[in-house]
Amino acid sequence: MSEDGIVSSLKYLFADFLDEEDSTPPSLPEGLPEGVAPIVSEGIHVLMDYQGASYARLYVERLQRFVDKGIAPATLGEMARLMTSRMAYEDAIRIAQLKLFEYRDSEGRMASREDKKFRFDELVDALPEIAADPILTVLDKIGWSHRRVSIPFSTKSRLGIRRLKIEAWLRRWRMFSIRYGEERRWVERWLHMIARSLVKQPAATAAVVDTATMVQGFGDAYRQGLADWHTVIDSLVKPTFDGVLTLADLAGAIAEARAAAMPDPRQASLKRAIAQIRARVTAPGASAAAE
Amino acid sequence: MDHSQLAQHASTAGALFASIFLVATSTMQTMIPLRLFSILTNLVLIATAIPSHNYLVIPVQLAMLVLNSYRLHQMLQLVRDVKRSVGGDLSMEWLKPFMTERKCAAGEMLFYKDEKAEDMLYIVSGRFRLVESGIELPVGAIVGELGMLSPSNVRTQSLECIEGGVILSVSYDQVEQLYVQNPAFGFYFLKLASARLFQNLDTLERRLAQQTAQVAEARIA
Numbered sequence: 026m027s028e029d030g031i032v033s034s035l036k037y038l039f040a041d042f043l044d045e046e047d048s049t050p051p052s053l054p055e056g057l058p059e060g061v062a063p064i065v066s067e068g069i070h071v072l073m074d075y076q077g078a079s080y081a082r083l084y085v086e087r088l089q090r091f092v093d094k095g096i097a098p099a100t101l102g103e104m105a106r107l108m109t110s111r112m113a114y115e116d117a118i119r120i121a122q123l124k125l126f127e128y129r130d131s132e133g134r135m136a137s138r139e140d141k142k143f144r145f146d147e148l149v150d151a152l153p154e155i156a157a158d159p160i161l162t163v164l165d166k167i168g169w170s171h172r173r174v175s176i177p178f179s180t181k182s183r184l185g186i187r188r189l190k191i192e193a194w195l196r197r198w199r200m201f202s203i204r205y206g207e208e209r210r211w212v213e214r215w216l217h218m219i220a221r222s223l224v225k226q227p228a229a230t231a232a233v234v235d236t237a238t239m240v241q242g243f244g245d246a247y248r249q250g251l252a253d254w255h256t257v258i259d260s261l262v263k264p265t266f267d268g269v270l271t272l273a274d275l276a277g278a279i280a281e282a283r284a285a286a287m288p289d290p291r292q293a294s295l296k297r298a299i300a301q302i303r304a305r306v307t308a309p310g311a312s313a314a315a316e
Numbered sequence: 317m318d319h320s321q322l323a324q325h326a327s328t329a330g331a332l333f334a335s336i337f338l339v340a341t342s343t344m345q346t347m348i349p350l351r352l353f354s355i356l357t358n359l360v361l362i363a364t365a366i367p368s369h370n371y372l373v374i375p376v377q378l379a380m381l382v383l384n385s386y387r388l389h390q391m392l393q394l395v396r397d398v399k400r401s402v403g404g405d406l407s408m409e410w411l412k413p414f415m416t417e418r419k420c421a422a423g424e425m426l427f428y429k430d431e432k433a434e435d436m437l438y439i440v441s442g443r444f445r446l447v448e449s450g451i452e453l454p455v456g457a458i459v460g461e462l463g464m465l466s467p468s469n470v471r472t473q474s475l476e477c478i479e480g481g482v483i484l485s486v487s488y489d490q491v492e493q494l495y496v497q498n499p500a501f502g503f504y505f506l507k508l509a510s511a512r513l514f515q516n517l518d519t520l521e522r523r524l525a526q527q528t529a530q531v532a533e534a535r536i537a
Contacts (some may be wrong), residue, residue, distance in 0.1 A: 083432065090430050210425075213427070213428045213431045214424060214425065214428065215430070216430075217425075217428040217429070217474065220429075220430070
């Protein structure tokens, strides 16, 4: 009996609890334009730390779809950078990881404490669906799902570091979480819009790529950005690609709508700006003027 | 030989049989024989517990007997249904007990073209459309069954919900588990997937022939 065989069998048995066996980073996508490779390399490195080799491979596969598809190298580079930041989305596990990296990189000299506010449902969303669903049901019933809780992330004490390590260890189950499913759907929708833009309005591709900067961080800012992004896509971008709305300058319209977006859950100013843009193109004589 | 001696002998013989079945169970490599031998072990342990008045063992073994019987029944039913499907309408309804339900709202995109495929879907109600080809899928349609076996593993079209409904989904990992646990299922699943692939090829060939004929007619006209 070879020891390697027994060890690999045990690793397979406890695969859900152990780190990913394959730690080889994926190769860069083929045919990558000059200047983009360092950005993609950095992305692979970040995602290897964030989740592991298979997740970094997913990043490469997603990018590969756009290589040699007529996308400008600068736009492709920006897309790679933004996709890295969206795929490495900020949840409690990520914040714990970053805190530990900071402590490790300073060789233990930079010990600090940060308190971050999360909603209960946001914390539970990071758990596997099978565990999160019953907890969310209970939280909803007692009306606590939107209640905020302050979580300390500290490297000032051994206990704090130990707790951060336990939180960072939970990344093994991140891929089964509700939040991961939502993030995955978001990234795919963004990529789909970029692909459609390349066909329908190539001049607007950079603006569509750049919309990813609307969705950042965690907590209220993240939720606001996400809601604004969906509003812009559903009201301007998708209707233009579907041929329902005739926007000759989609990039300009996106910029105008984004400028109007405010930190307002009702999105009053954003919706007003979008209504004005739509009214301009649907007004009699607008199409003639555009021609 | 009095009653207590008889009970003692019965209990020793039972323990011996149970141990043999237990060893046999642990040597099984696939799910159906494993469940069968587990059931036999449960029955022997229950029978042994009665004369030796070891009543605590009985409820535990009874619970395990029910569980083992239920799982065996599920497996046998699965093999029977897949086998029936291969010889019949090539339907994949047999997967329904292993699927989880999800509600979809109108306008929701279930997946996008070129996205990595990870699960197959079964349409229970509502209206769903493959965006690129414009084909509307009927209730009872399965989406993504061939993606599991394709090397590229990517969606070839986007799927949009055009009228709210319910879908069932099962991950490729779960189907793979069924495949590995049960060779009979694996064999019929491969037959079924190949048959569906050939059916698709046949439909495409017929469409191509129709189009070629139309082009030829147009040229003559």
